[in-house]
Amino acid sequence: MNISFVLNGKSVRVEVEPATLLCDLLRDKLGLTGTHVGCDTSQCGACVVHVGESSVKSCTLLAVAVDGARVTTVEGLGTPEALHPMQIAFHENHGLQCGFCTPGMLMSSVEFARRHPSPTEEEVRHWLEGNLCRCTGYQNIVKSVLHGTAAMHAEGRA
């Protein structure tokens, strides 16, 4: 099937099998390997991307479902030269260790920040229950999200 969508701000037209998952399309066909696959039961959240404004688990979405949509992956969030405020917050607060869960954490956190202008720590923790991290004990991730959320709103990036 032929689908077209906007990926990280650029129009993409691509041929996919009906059973292809969005994460596999991104990783295998479009070369965007920042989106990770850490489980096979939609539990870990390493594969989270944005479809429109919503963070979704790309391992649980057929690629054909994004036909006509706007998709953002971690590669589209910021660049190595100009990091997104949430990426800066993760860097400054040591919110990552091995880096494998990080793309999904970032994408989930950005949607959280948009919805919660002044969140509590408990709200952050509740929102992140769909993203697993085995390295950080979440402590610095939670701290990063609180800082990143504040920065996004302060900079008008929410």
Added chain:
Amino acid sequence: MASVIGIGARPLRKEDRRFLTGRGNYVADIKRPDMVAGVFVRSPHAHATVNSIDAATALGVPGVLAVVTGEDLKAGAVAGLPCGWGITGKDGLPMKEPPHPALAQGKVRHVGDPVAFVVAETLEQARVAAEAVAVDYGVLPAVVGVLEAIKDDAPLLFDEVPNNLCCDWALGDRAATDAAFRKAAHVARISLVNNRLVGNPMEPRAAIAEYNPATGQYTLWSTSQFPHVVRLLMGAFVLNIPQHLLRVVAPDVGGGFGVKQFHYAEEAVVTWTAAKIGRPIKWVCERSEGFVSDAQGRDHVTEAELALDENGKFLGLRVETIANIGGYISTFGPNIPTNLYGPLLAGVYTTPAIYCEVKVVFTNTVPVDAYRGAGRPEATFVLERLVDVAAGEMGIDRAEIRRRNMIPKEAYPYQTPVMVQYDSGDPKGCLEQALKASDWAGFPNRKAASAAKGKLRGIGLSTYVEACGLAPSRIAGRLGARGGLYESATVRVHPTGQVTVLIGTHNHGQGHETTYAQIVCEKLGVPFENIDVVFGDTDKVQFGMGTYGSRSLVVGGAALYKAAEKVILKGKKIAAHLLESSEQDIEFEAGEFKVAGTDRKKAFADIALAAYVPHDYPLEVLEPGLEKQAYYDPVNFTYPGGAHIAEVEIDPETCVVSLLNYTAVDDVGTVINPMIVEGQLHGGIVQGIGQALFENCIYDDISGQLLSGSFMDYCMPRADNLPRMSVATHSTPCAHTPMGVKGCGEVGTIGSPAAVANAVVDALAHLGVNHVDMPATANRLWRVIKSSSLLQAAE
């Protein structure tokens, strides 16, 4: 020069940017030209004969290139997977070491045991073909629990291993311990289970292999914590590939925790098959596949008793443990419940006599090997639970009984009765600081406030010592290690003064690229941003034992320190020449070589340039270039330690445990980067909390099927079931590592399970509960509370 970002500074991590922007390079991200896909066919049975394998239908599936079985490997002279650490039983005989074929030969011994490997043009084709491989199994009775496995009528995994007993091991002075018990005023006893865990790094394992027939060169990309060791084990023992023709690359690796520090069957099978078919092959483990093929952790059944005098002073400790090592011997399997367990049983106490016996037992389960902590959390759990039981029975305050038995700071170096000699430590300092930080004294008020809401509140304390940075090689060799335990580092100074470090440890989240740069910055005065660290590629890095057992900084960092010192020594010779002085008069400080007592000096970069552009250079006596390598073999383990305190609240209606507060005070020696150390402590603590409250790997007793085989069944700690932790360090420098550093990667996981379990038991103490096995799930607590209440009513 730029300001030094050295030891004790908290620079942000150099490695972050690629991970934050999706530019990491994990094995599953790699594509090779003409690459095809591989899928393993795994046993659905826990124990069965493999009568025949019919691959005809699978080979007919479009796109299929090969179906490899154990018989093919045998015909190809592929050997079994080697064990890296053999142990010796109390009878003086070596452990039973049955073969561990990379693909099953004649028999399968656990669900997930690999039986065949299917390769096809696409992953989908390989999956379809894998389903079509027809294996005729003869199902046998399975045994998954150690108590059943050692019975005389238990099913035998290996005909040559009676009672499934791999080794009956012992440590300590039995007679002295028996004598201690004879004079005891009180004996405290405990029976406990240390629950089996699945390590679950977030990145599943993966391997890509290719072979170049023109050069004879093999390359394996693997999610490994120790690529050089994989090259050695796989090349020299399994596939018979000369070391110079085998390159192993472990690029960015998404967490290890021990799970990725073994040589796995898949690495050998993918490499062998890639050469056979002449195409690069990629295999990426699925999570459900990882649950039945990643080596697992813990799984002990233990009886222990502590002899005390009338003042609560420990006189003797006796421990009997049966440890499950699963269906085969994994790389370090037998070493974990023995050499990394028994010697830790002294903890931070002066117990004069200790005797420990460990039966290491095969069962029809996934092999058990090192998982973060590896033996040391198990030892700490036994000891710290037992101390609490003793305190309760003797009516002594739990902090006080520990104080009475702690090794005083002045008594270090301290020789324990179980082999190890602690070089440094201050257990009381850690304890008092933790008691204060957790407001231990204010607990009764908090407990009363919880009680007013109908909740049961408990507080628990655990002290611990860990032994990490395994060493020295000479002693490890006597204990059965089949390799060295040193580390190597090269400091390559470029003509322009920048530095590349090549090191044999592997960074998979620990922040080495930052920490090592701080060490070089401190030593050489080279700006932090001008230092890069290379690791994980056997073609780039000279040699190394990799990263495990909290060894990277204490062993690798020490090698790096030594290499940097060699650079300074050579730099002094060059500077002496340029400054027309004698070498003895040259001082090196803050990135400058100076003639002592004068203002004549040369910057580090000037010396580097002179070394590579040797126009004015003592070529008669000194080689050009500025690159130095060092190997470091430690003189002892390092012994971090500390005190952890957990506070929980249990809802008696739902029996759900809420962890409210967590306080850790750890002695990790000199801290290079406090930010990174805190991160290691956070992560380690939560893995221990996971064991105490959530995680449990369960097999069905009859069928041997894994019942907790996905993230839906195996409960990983999540952000919303954890409190904000308070971590702090109370450091005494290590007496024998160059910078005074001790390990910090595993301490959190070692101290935390007992602290949490002790808090849970404390919350239920009024019901007469003196032990609750882990994890303390609502289901388990409901049963405990119910039976205790019934007992109390009956009394």
